[in-house]
Amino acid sequence: METELKQKRTLESICARADHPGNDPYGSHVMPIYQTSAFTFKNAEEGRRFFAHEESSATHSYSRLGNPTVEKAEQIIADMEGLDIEEKTEGMLFGSGMAAITTGIMAIASGKKILAQETLYGCTSQFLQENAPQFNIEVININPNDLNSLEVALKQYDDISLVYLESIANPTMRVCDLERITELAHAAGAFVMVDNTFATPYHMRPLKWGADIVAHSTTKYINGHGTIIGGALVARKGFFEHSNMKTYRKNFGGIAGPFDAWLTLMGLKTFPLRMKQHNINGKKVAEFLFRHPKIHRIWYTGSAIHPDAEIIKKQMINGCGGMISFELDGGLDAGIELMNRLKFASLAVSLGTVDTLIQHPATMTHAVMKKEIRESAGITDGLVRMSVGIESAEDIIADLKQALD
Numbered sequence: 001m002e003t004e005l006k007q008k009r010t011l012e013s014i015c016a017r018a019d020h021p022g023n024d025p026y027g028s029h030v031m032p033i034y035q036t037s038a039f040t041f042k043n044a045e046e047g048r049r050f051f052a053h054e055e056s057s058a059t060h061s062y063s064r065l066g067n068p069t070v071e072k073a074e075q076i077i078a079d080m081e082g083l084d085i086e087e088k089t090e091g092m093l094f095g096s097g098m099a100a101i102t103t104g105i106m107a108i109a110s111g112k113k114i115l116a117q118e119t120l121y122g123c124t125s126q127f128l129q130e131n132a133p134q135f136n137i138e139v140i141n142i143n144p145n146d147l148n149s150l151e152v153a154l155k156q157y158d159d160i161s162l163v164y165l166e167s168i169a170n171p172t173m174r175v176c177d178l179e180r181i182t183e184l185a186h187a188a189g190a191f192v193m194v195d196n197t198f199a200t201p202y203h204m205r206p207l208k209w210g211a212d213i214v215a216h217s218t219t220k221y222i223n224g225h226g227t228i229i230g231g232a233l234v235a236r237k238g239f240f241e242h243s244n245m246k247t248y249r250k251n252f253g254g255i256a257g258p259f260d261a262w263l264t265l266m267g268l269k270t271f272p273l274r275m276k277q278h279n280i281n282g283k284k285v286a287e288f289l290f291r292h293p294k295i296h297r298i299w300y301t302g303s304a305i306h307p308d309a310e311i312i313k314k315q316m317i318n319g320c321g322g323m324i325s326f327e328l329d330g331g332l333d334a335g336i337e338l339m340n341r342l343k344f345a346s347l348a349v350s351l352g353t354v355d356t357l358i359q360h361p362a363t364m365t366h367a368v369m370k371k372e373i374r375e376s377a378g379i380t381d382g383l384v385r386m387s388v389g390i391e392s393a394e395d396i397i398a399d400l401k402q403a404l405d
Helices: 011-016 044-051 068-081 097-109 122-135 147-156 178-187 239-243 245-252 258-268 271-291 309-315 331-341 371-376 393-404
Strands: 089-094 113-117 138-142 160-166 191-195 213-216 231-236 295-299 323-328 357-359 383-387
Touching: 011 068, 011 271, 068 089, 068 231, 068 258, 089 097, 089 239, 089 245, 097 113, 097 122, 097 160, 097 191, 097 213, 097 231, 097 245, 113 122, 113 147, 122 138, 138 147, 147 160, 147 178, 160 178, 178 191, 178 309, 231 239, 239 245, 271 295, 271 323, 271 393, 323 331, 331 383, 331 393
Parallel strands: 113 138, 113 160, 160 191, 191 213
Antiparallel strands: 089 231, 213 231, 295 323, 323 383, 357 383
């Protein structure tokens, strides 16, 4: 793949101008919603040349293949993830995070083996355990924080095509050494794919550490308002063509719609401001939880006693975000009682929205996992996951206090 270099911009500028359409023929200041299924050709010859991949004045034909609003969102997300590398990046937008993840895995690993982090989002784990084998993908679970075991696995199994990771594990908040893992994977001829939903490019940029492809549920922090279901993949320019990724998306039909893409662009305009406040509030809420006598254990990347504190210090930027998992004395019953007593936070299974969300992984987001697999991954019955919003931190803490006391 030929390397293309790019012009540098800041995250704040990329996001603030996310909805600028560029050379819009009508001079629109905001990116239009191209809410159309098809695009017309001037004549039959133009259509023929377009589908023959010959020079043509036509730019689009059918929105499952590509749409200007969708492409604008794709490039903005790609620019964000590529801020720390010299090469140009490109993105692909999907109808959900799972559509992005499964398409990426299928395109790279069909008929081959992959090493997958043992602690993953519940539906990702279910896909790898139940659906991937149907496509002749053999999945070997690994602990990415045990580099010796990872190196042994890469040598033990031939035809490892992919190492699949989460930048911050959902919901245990573990962080692995992406730089070292990508070095080991590439030496063994494997690609590295990282789900960066929890960290976002505000806090971590996996491409900087050598990852080949980055996945997102844009439903979460990227959109930030809980108004869409969406997903994205980002890679260095040329990777999607090399891996035939766009053909997979075209034929699986998983592309995002133009209205969801437009809502994503609207959310991105305030992305850095939102993330800054999520981070400030997350730190305050974590400090409160650490002091509370009823909290048995806390998983928070901003903690000095986090088991991966040195890796976090190296890889994460702009703070540590607003995601916190914790376990109460009293386990499952205490966690359920807490959630039922909360009056300010919303009980919902998403994350990354402007309002505070709380949920119980074992019976909600990770309920699809087999109990023994879930518990071995550190997702206990008493674990509670909290997505700290951008409301007043004092209000969030007051709600937790009244529910705990």
